[in-house]
Amino acid sequence: MAVVKYYASLRNVVGKKEEQIEVASLSELLQRLSQMYEGRLARHLKTTTVLVNGxxxxxxxxxxxxxxxxxxxxxxxxxxxx
Amino acid sequence: MGTKYGGYMGRYLDIDLSTGKVTDYEVSDEDKELYLGSKGLGARILYDNLRKGVDPLGPENVLIVNTGPLVGSGAPCTSRFNISTKSPLTGAILSSNCGGNFGIHLKRAGVDGILVRGKADKPTRIHISEEKVEFLDASDLWGMDTEETQEKLPARAGKIVIGPAGENGVLFANIISQERAAGRGGAGAVMGSKNLKAITASGKKKVSVVRQAEFEKDVKKWISILKAHPTTSETLPAYGTGIFVNRCNATNTLPTHNFKRGSFEEADAVSGEALADTMLEKNFGCVSCVIKCGRRVKVEGKEVKGPEYETLGLLGPNLENPDLERICEWNYIADLMGMDTVSLGNTLGFAMELNERGLWESGLSFGKTDGIAEAIENIARREGIGDELALGVRHLSEKYGGREFAMHSKGMEFPSYEPRGAVGHGLGYAISNRGGCHLGGGYFIYFEATGPITMDPHTTRSKPEFVAMFQTLLDAVSSAGNCQFTSFALIPKQALELKPYGAIYRTISKVMEGAGPILKLVLKQPGIMPFTLPGELIPHPKNISDLTGMRMTMGNLLAAGLRGYLIERMFNVREGFSSRDDSLPERVTREGQGGNPKWVVPLDKMLPRYYDVRGLDERGIPKPQTLSRLGVKV
Incomplete structure (x- = not known):
């Protein structure tokens, strides 16, 4: 499971600092996040920078x-x- | 005296504290066209008024306090003033830029800038009004901290003051205006050496605008851009500059254990997010600021200014300290004493490593917070080990050893970015004219690790060219009188919405790696950009044009930045600086980060290319043709 860490305003949107999610790629993760947070994240994901292991x-x-x-x-x- | 241009008050004052004489200092319109104001023009005036080898803490040193044309004009984020002087910390030229309220009030008094020479025979305050300059006895203020001093001064005046650190010659003493600091390089000690406790200014003059209606339209648009941009309207107001703690930690650029590492396990505890969640009372901004990145927190029940990113990083992870409350407390003490928290955090970290290695029994240890508050006060008062800590990292390394992990360049300690995780940023530390500095070095980490669009942080491809370009832009922005944080909006909001993990950003990143030759061409021939860009990209030139009446194109703006760098460089050359001083400690050039031998700053590879793009010879000295092409007279 990948560990997904949220920072700054994204923490307020999802209501947590981090969580573990079972996915195989970033594309899958972005899709999963959109589903999990029912569009709340959509506006933010357009401008989100993504790091994997730094x-x-x-x-x-x-x-x-x-x-x-x-x-x-x-x-x-x-x-x-x- | 006087000027044909709007934006300027047309007056510089030459103030001699030894004789009490005040005269007008002539700054030609040609010099305004060439250097704009503030940082660049300050360097030009300093070059013309100092001779080689002057003691920075002697009466012959000159302290210049000046402004740019945009200051007081109504343009956003322009409550700025600049200090130029010879630094007691480095022996090199110093420019230190600050918010607060002094710049605006100085212009209201009808003055663009002042030169302060000599030394008063007793503690003195200079007051500048429209009618006169007064030398007032400040004996009753001497010894007071920066907060108390400001409380004793006229409420409606613009103020700059020093604290005990400046009075006692701490080499990294700063100058405070309201709660903002002209922090770096020891300008506070220069004021103290002149027995100058404070300068105040007041008046009712207004900045004239050449094309009023057009300028008002520009300003309105600029404000709307800053208010709509997610960086300047959301992140910075909500989290302050401390938002970089977690980002730097994630990208291995957060200095930890005196820059031994680039990440700290407990970084989140001292982050901008933690500050917002636990200690933030409210945010604040300087006069005319629409961003409002400042923090106000409670220390022992009193609402005070909170720490900036640099302070969080260098008094936190760099000392292996996860205690946010202690950082807020130490930050407040340092502000009261009037000292730079960047140099302070480095000096404490270096003393801790000396102690750890048995080189100097400083009594300071990583992770140990007891005694730090007392150490800060002791530095300011030059008591106990504070007397030596007051001289900074370079001094300690020369006396006790450890030069390879003494984190400074030209004597100025590094800001809170571990450069092995952003090698262009590391180059910036080495070639910044005032010494190890992110702002003077082009702040390229924003395009390597912390911004929305980044190049590979370890590649050197096009980095020297980009560093020179961003140095030039930031120097020009400062010279105009703007806060450099307006530059965060240079990547338009619309571009941020192109999904920074997608193909477009990947392509841009690759294109940037190959952009070196184009950047070099523009920097060699800025005149090939005889136009202004749309407001969403770089609004500064058009604003300056409509304010001053100068023909300010992108090319002219860049040329002003280039000249500022060159005249600063020539100041340093005259003082004996050369390529050997454009250096970094071995910790970042030879000790691979995290044990990876490839993760170092390959300075030797980048430096010759940087010199080439800047038009410097192999000794780092500006070539005569570079100076003449840009009209820099030496």
Whole structure:
């Protein structure tokens, strides 16, 4: 099961910091999240940055990035700071 | 005196504390066109007014406090002032930019900037009004903290003050305005060395606007962009800059254990989210700010300013400390004492590692919070070990050893980003003119680890070119008088909605890796961009044009940023700085992060390419043709 971690406003949307979800790829995870949170996440997912084990998925296989046991998926809204 | 351009008050004052003499200082319209104001123009004036080798804490050093044309104009996020001086921490040029309220009030007094020379014979406050400059006895304020000092000053005036750290020559003492700090490089100690406790300004003058109706339209649009953008309207107001704690932790860029590692198991406990959930009373912003990233928290029942990201990272994970309440308390003490929390966190972390390795029995240990509050006060008062800690990391490493893990460049300690997880950002630390700094170094981590669109954080492809480009842009934004946080909206909201995990972002990332030659061409010939971009992308040039009446294109804006960098560089060259000072400690260039030998900052690979794109020779010195092409006279 992949560990999905939520940050910033996404925590308020889903009401938790993290959860474990059984999926095989990022594409499947995004679909599952949309179903689980009934559209509440949809607006946010359009702008969400996704890291898998600390790497931005655009440097992996994008939506086709495989997810397996103990993979950590971090979901962030657009950030600014410093 | 005077100017043909809007946005400027047309007056700089040259104030000599030794003689009490005040004269007008001529800043030509040509210099305004070339350097705009604030950081760039401050560097130009400093270069013209210091000779080589001046003691930064001696009366010959000059402290410049100035503004940019947008300050006080009504444009968003323009309550800024800049400090330029020779840094006592580094011996290099220092520019430190700050919010607060002083910049706006200085312009209301009819003044764009001041040069302060000499040394007063007793503690002094300078007050600047439309009619005159007064030297007021500040003996009763000497020894007071920054909060109490400001409370004693006229409520309606703009203020900058120092605390005990500045009075006692702490090399990383800062200057405070309201609750904002011109933090880095020890400008507070320069004020203290001049017996200058505070500067206040007041008046009723207004900034003139050349194309009023057009400018008002620009400003309205700019505000609407910032208010609609998810970064500046949602994340920053809700979580503050501390939102980067978890993101940096996830990307191995959160300094932990004196930058030994890039992640901290308990990072979430000191994150922007934790701050918002547990301690946040409300957010706040500087005058004219529509973002309002500031935090207010309660410390011992009193509502005070909360910590920024840098403070959270460097007084938290960098010290292996997961105690958010302690960080808020230490941040408040440091603000009261008037010292930079970035250098403070580094210095404490370095002293802890020296202690751990048996090199210096500082009594400070990772994960141990007892005694830190006292240590901060001791630094400010120069008592006990505080007397040595007050001199920063470089001094400690020269005395006790550990240069390979002394996290500084040119003597300035690193901000809260572990550069092995973002190598372009690491290059920025090395080549920043004021020393190890993210803002002076182009802040490229935003495009490597923390922003919505990132390049591979470990590749060097096009990184030198991008670092030079973003340095130039940020320098120009600062010189205009803007908060650099307006730059977070440069990636339009519409672009953020293209699903940052999808094919479009992957393609953009790859295109960026090959963009080096184009960026190099633009930086060599900024005149090839004789246009302004749509407001959604970079609204600054059009705003500056309509305010000042200057012909401000993207190319002209970049050229102003390029000149600012070059004149700063020439200041450092005159002081004897060269490529050997564009360096990083071995911890990040040789010690692979997490045991992976490939995860280092390959500085040797990037530095020559950076020099080339900047038009510097192999010693890091601007070539004569680079200076003449941009009209930088030295």
């Amino acid at each position: 790497k931005n998925v655009i440097h992996l296989k994008g939506r086709r990035t495989p997810l397996g046991k103990d993979d950590i998926v971090s979901l962030f809204p657009p950030l600014g700071g410093g």
